[in-house]
Amino acid sequence: MNRTEREAAVRRLLEQTPPQVPPDLYEDVVRRGGRMLRRRTAVRRVMWLLLLAATVAFVVWAVTVRPWVEPPSQTTPPLTGW
Template identity: 40%
Template sequence: MSLPDRKEAEARLLLERRTGEPVPADLAARALADGERLLRRRRALRTALWAGLVVGLAALVAWSLALHPWAAPPPTTTSPAVGW
């Protein structure tokens, strides 16, 4: 038997031997609740990240409007006297 044939034969054997194991009656409801909880958490995290980004951007804009970081600093020395 070649390798793919052996794997296929093992899979068929497992499927044929499979017993009908009982599934809990509330499995679908629990899966639905878990999925909804996961989606709520992801949505809350995404909202928090976007809110943090917007707050950070607003703080950057407010800082730049208040301090004008692009302007040249005022000179600290006087210019030389003219006419000497």
């Protein structure tokens, strides 16, 4: 199929009348779209809450464990009696 044949086929398709859409299709699409938006919003909120909970858990762990502090040396005994 060369370019002129493709253009002719596209023109034939565009000149045809569009197919009839069922009248109750619009209500179904609006209902499903609303449901998808509500579900997407709920999932986004749950993800933000999980991120917040993970952040709070990390901060609490970091404050209690303090991983940035060097642990005391256990290899040499303390010097006493000098």
